Amino acid sequence: MLYPYHLADMIVKGLRITPFIYYVEVVALLIELEKSYDTMPNFTAADCLRLLGIGRNEYLELVAKARSLGRRGKAKAIRALLPRVPLNIPMQPWWRVELGYVLEDDVKPLGESERALIDLLIDRGSQTAGTLDYHVVKTLYRRGLIYLDVPITAADKVSVPPLKGFVMNRIAGDYFETLLYKVFVSIDEHTSVADLAAVLQVECELVKQAVSLYCRLGFANNLQPPPVAPQHPSWREAVTTHNHQPYRQISPLTFDPNLDDDAIQMEPIILKQTPSTSKQSPEEQVEPSKNGGQRVAVLFDSTLAAYLMMGNLSPDLKSHAVTLFEVGKLPDESLDSLLMELDKVVADPEIEGEARRYLAAAACLRIALRTLRPKLRPLDLLRCEALHALGAAARTRLLSTKYKLAISTAPLCREARAGAAAGSLPHVGPAPPEAHTPWMRLYLYHVAGYGPPTLLLTKGTQLRGVPRLLLGYSRLSVSWWGAESALEGAGAAAGALGAAAALLAARSALRRGPVLLQAVGVRQPAPLRHLMFPPEADTCPESQAMWSRHAGLRRLLRRLRLWRSVGYVTLADIGVPDLGCARPPATVQLVPQRKKKEICGMAKPVSEISLSSTESTEKYTEEYSKTLTRLQSPIESHFAVTPTTESKNSSPANGFTSAECGQLLCDELDNLALDDVTKHAHSKESIACSDDLVPIHSSSTSIEDLKSEKKHSKEHSTSKESIASDDLVPIHSSSVSSENLSKKCDRSSVGALEDLLSPAEESISMFTQLSDKLTEMSATEGDSGVDTAHYVSDDEACKPERWTIVDLQFGIPLFDEALCEKICKCLVERIAKPELLDKVKEDNEFIRSDILKFVSQCQVNITMDKLTIHFLQVILYFFEY
Incomplete structure (x- = not known):
């Protein structure tokens, strides 16, 4: 844990434990136990780096040296490896110098000036450091005879510049470190310590201690430091800030007061009075008392900070990224330096490979800030996860006190929950927390009537094969609860497997949880297209035509009131036209599953007697050869991409080819020669009627059913009618359904190619095989009594669309520069107006309630379906008993 600086007067004067001695013992204990460096909390590690000069690399080197030591006297040997004096830490002239635990033996080696300072502290108490000789103060501090106090009052205001020297390890979870992060995200240049304590509902003394530690570690600057008069001339060249390039070196093991500090430490930095990081003039600086709540918050998630850090775009940009992640906030006063670094990075032509993805995020952030700041200044960057750490009450007080509008970036991760982070503010972004889950996509498809074939599987589902809904697609997208957004690019669909x-x-x-399966390509990943909304702000004629022609987009525009928000809709060309739904139902309904005998093509077994004569054999062979070119499976007839003629160059619809399987198929076909069939016609084992050719989606059956079916087949075999090859559908199954076996002798299934439905018809979907069948189904569903009052103006028939709706995101995109610039301009010119802010809140409330209503309907239907199944199981168990 951190050294308790607020108890230094008791710990140093009573126990003679200075911060340096404390951290030496902490590091020695960790090395002795061979603990990971990450076990040290963030602020503790930063303080160790400041005093001992031991960072991650130095710690690993010390652990390696400690492993070579013997067991006897290992603890003492480890302490011999550690520094014996603290580093030459930066000091501020307004800090206070306090006397420590001084013995008579400690005074003997001191010079006259050091003794005089000790006598002054004994006689008159603590002194302001700036009024004393800087070199004398530094020498006594490194000997451990004095300690420094950083005084903070309730009226002080501080600023947080980009972090330097911060160690990103972990959060310990103790109350003080939690408070440090809360203060980090809440503090700004215009809020005093007392006001900050009132917002957080925390004792003012605790906030003073937190701000004092920030100033001590160099993470914050006091904008109103106490006056220092008269200031000693030696402080003109004092080290007041860290130069972190040589900050990694370990201090020497022996103390030599004559050794030049610059050789082992850092270059002296001239003390500069920088009361504020803002570049605004005093007249332009905003005071909270006059316009409290006038700032604009741009909400982002940890993904953006990670992109700026992982890209290794520039060292200075990385410090801003660390600030965005650890502090969770970058105020408007610090955005000028961030924009300067972003300008350098975007102009770098040497960035290639995976770093281009991170560069795109940096470029979009630069465009967004350049576009929004001139009209919406002051503007702060806030991390959603840091706002959630404040708690609901403190977050509401903070946002209502300082901000008037919240704008989200897109896409956001699930943990962001931007709608909850924005609280009661007018929010241009996703409204409900469910917007970051697969529920949002299901809701969009329900409202629009368009969407790719989508299947939601509950947790624990046993998936043994490709669902019929997704057959024929070689590229699928897998999304599960907790997964991040995969559609981030402007090209092909990301995450397509x-x-x-x-x-x-x-x-x-x-x-582990529910899974959403989606079809995203027949042969290759579907290309994506992004359309911004509101449509009126898009000057592209093709986009305007898409909004006016696409029925699904028009429904989303009306239902979600997209003309008063900004964002983008993601469309995909999955390789199959989306036929849509003419009148999507107002409420969620679980359509009863149709009987398999009504929707599945039946594979008719070839009876033994039908092939017992040469006449029947010749007739079967002739009909089979005639219909070979037109026989299609349900998948082939739906997609019309698999060649049905005999061709060695043809490829399957699912995109998978195998030389071994092809050779095996050729061997099997060679064995099906006509003479071989005639030779074994009278054998009872020549054709396994009920084992080799089975109906689609067959279930298990008993042996008695198989025997009866074989007998039934023999009785009808004397008719010498050949089996229509339209009914032969290649299937692979090891079980037989008695329900489907009863249909084998149904001659009405001859020529049933027109009755084969698409893979999507047997489940809840909006896709069909043939346009006439779709029209019939649409007419039936339209007269079923479903309430479609919210679609009164939508009377057009469903039209096939090449581009289907995949996703919709509210906010500013961070992957496409052109799209980001258009949306930001629209936000400034059309949305961010005082008269529309209340309308934005109303729209958010409507969308939130509508999505939650949809989710509740889905959950109720699924629950009732499960209860019905459970009830039937109980009844069956009762009768069996």
Whole structure:
């Protein structure tokens, strides 16, 4: 834990434990136990780096040296490896010098000036450091005879510049470190310590201690320091700030007062009075008493800070990224330096590879700040996760006191919950927390009537094959609760996996939570297209035509009131036209699953007697050869991409090819020669009627059913009618359904190619195979009594669309520079107006309630369905008993 500086008068004077001695013992104990450096909390590690000069690399080197030591006297040997005196830490002239635990033996080696200072402290008490000789104060401090106090009053105001020397380890979880992070995200140049304590509802003394530690570690600057008069001339060249490049060196093991400090430490930095990091003139600086709540908050998540850090774009930009992540806030006064670094990075042509993705985020952030600041200044960057750490009450007080509008970036991770982070502010961004989950996509498809084939699987579902809904697609997207947004690019769909890989990922994820499977390409990942809203602000004629022509986009525009918000809609070309839904129902309904005999093509077994004669064999062979070119599976007839003629160059619809499987298929076809079939026609084992050719989606059956079915097949075999090859559908199954077996002798299924439905018809979806069948189904559903009052103006018939709706995000995109600039301009010119802020709040409330209503309807339906199944299981168990 941190050294308790607020108890230094008792710990130093009573126990003679200075901060340096304390941290030496802490590091020695960690090395002796071979603990990881990450076990040291953030602020503790930063204080160790300041006093001992031991960072992560130095700690690993010390651990390696300690492992080579013997067991006997290991603790003493470890302490011999550590520094014996503290580093030459930066000091401020307004700090207070206090007398420590001084013995008579400590005074003997001192010079006259050092003794005179000790006598002064004994006689008159603590003194302001700036009125004393800087070199004498530094010498006594490094000997441990004095300690420094950083006084903070309730009226002081501080600023937090970009962090330097901060160690990103972990949060300990103790009350004081938690308070340090709360103060970090709440503090600014215009709020006093007393006002900050009132906002956080924390004792003012605790806030003083936190701000004092910030100033001690160099993470904050006091804007109103106490006056120092008269100031000693030696402080003109005092070290007041860290130069962190040589800050990594370990201090010497022996103390030599004549040794030049600059050789082992850092270059002296001339003391400069920088009361504020803001570049505004005094007349332009905003006072909270006059315009409290006039700032604009731009909400972002940890992903943006991670991109700016991981990209290694520039060292100075990395310090800003650390500030965005650890402090959780970058005020308007510090944005000028951030923009300077962003300008340097964007202009660098040598950035290539994966770093281009991080560069795109930096470039979009630069464009957003350049566009928003001139009209919405002052503007602060706030991290959503840091706001959540404040608690609901403190967050509400903070936002209502300082801000008037919240704007979100997009896409955001699930933990961001921007709507909850914005609180009661007018928020241009996702309203409910469910907007970052797969519920949002299901809601969009429900409202728009358009969307890719989507299947929601509950937790624990056993997935043993590709669902019929997704057959024919070689690229699938797997999303599970807690996953981050994958659609971040402007090209092909990110996160698109092959069917086999997607199934493996889904099976693994289903053990932990629900999974959303989506089709995102027949042969290759679907290309994406982003349309901004409101449509009136987009000057692209093609985009305007898309908004006016696409029925699903028009429904979203009306239902979500997109003309008073900004964001983008993601469209995808999945390779199959989206036929849409003419009148999407107002409420969520679980459509009863149709009987399999009504929706599945039946594979008719070839009876033994039908092939017992040469006549029947020739007839079967002739019909089979005639219909071979037109026989199609339901998937092939739906997508019309698989060649049905005999061709060695043809490829399957799912995109998977295998030389071994092709050779095996050729061998099997060679074995099906006509003479072989005639030779084994009278054998009872020549054709396994009920084992090899089985109906689609068959279930298990008993042996008695199989025997009866074989007998039934023999009775009808004397008719010598050949089996229509339209009914032969290649399937692979090991079980047989008695329900489907009863349909084998149904001659009405001959020529049933027109009755084969698409893979999506047997589940809740808006896709069909044929336009006439879709029209019939749409007419039936339209007269079913479903309330469609909210679609009164939407009477057009469903139209096939090449581009289907995949996702919708509110806010400023951080992956496309052109799209980001257009949305930011629209936000400044159309949305961020005082007369529209109340309307924005109303729209957010409506969207939040509408999505929550949709989610509740889905959960109620799923729960009732599960209860019904459980009730039936109980009844069956009762009768069996």
